[in-house]
Every structure is written in C-alpha cells, then in structure tokens.
Amino acid sequence: MNRTINRKELIKTVSALLNKQRIVVGGNKENYKRKYHLKYNQKIIDTIIAALCEAIAITIENGDTIWIKNYFKIEPKYRKDTVMKANGFRNTNINTNFIPAHYIPKFIPGNKIKEACRNLTDNMREQNQLHHK
Numbered sequence: 001m002n003r004t005i006n007r008k009e010l011i012k013t014v015s016a017l018l019n020k021q022r023i024v025v026g027g028n029k030e031n032y033k034r035k036y037h038l039k040y041n042q043k044i045i046d047t048i049i050a051a052l053c054e055a056i057a058i059t060i061e062n063g064d065t066i067w068i069k070n071y072f073k074i075e076p077k078y079r080k081d082t083v084m085k086a087n088g089f090r091n092t093n094i095n096t097n098f099i100p101a102h103y104i105p106k107f108i109p110g111n112k113i114k115e116a117c118r119n120l121t122d123n124m125r126e127q128n129q130l131h132h133k
Contacts, residue, residue, distance in 0.1 A: 011045045018045070060105060070110045077106040 005013075056066050056074065065075035081101040109117075 007046070007049065011042050011049060014045045014049070015042050068110070070112045072110050072113055073108040075106050075108070076103040078103055 059066050060074060060076050063076055065073060067073045079102055082099050084097045084099060
C-alpha cells in the first residue's frame, strides 16, 4: 500500500490479466471457427501502454477530453493569469511572481475508480478494527 506503480509493474499486471484470454477469429460460426490462444508478452503490452499514453497526451495537447466510461475523464482546464505575493520577513512583500495563463490536466474519476477507493476505505477500517482489538 502507498506504493507508486511504475510502468514495468503495470506491464506485469496487464500481462497477468490477459495471459489466459482467448480471442475468437473466424467467419461463419457453423462452418468455420478458429480459436487462438494469444500469449501477451510484456513487449507487446509495453508497446500498447506507451501508445495509449501517447494518444492521451496528444488528445489533451489538442484541447480535447479523454473519457473512458466507468474509469476516468481527463480534460484540459484553463487557469487565468495570476500574481502571487510571497510575504518575506517582517511581513513585507519581497517577491511578486506573475504566473501567466495556462492549462492544467483535470482528472475526474469514474464509477470503477470511486468504487476501488471505497473498497480501500472499507479494507482499511477492517484492518484498523482488527489491529485495535
């Protein structure tokens, strides 16, 4: 818990989830059906994750929004220019910094992400109750 999952660990997790998948390829269901057991190796998954992240970055750079139903929404949010005043010693204004208008990424979690956080909260409560008994 409280770990940062890097790209390599994410690839291993996706690989484990997809390892036993079967994809049906074929034409007429009655006469012709082939099943391929695809072994997703980590190189393929790495390429896919890199392409997905790049596609998200390009979409945001174009000013568009990414929405993956039930998981998340990422959109660029416009921030107006501001002047930040940093009070120095003896409460005098030493530095005045101008921050120009810019965009920031806004992340909106979907139902599955919210449910995962609720489950985490419930699990932590249970662990704390068991620990305090």
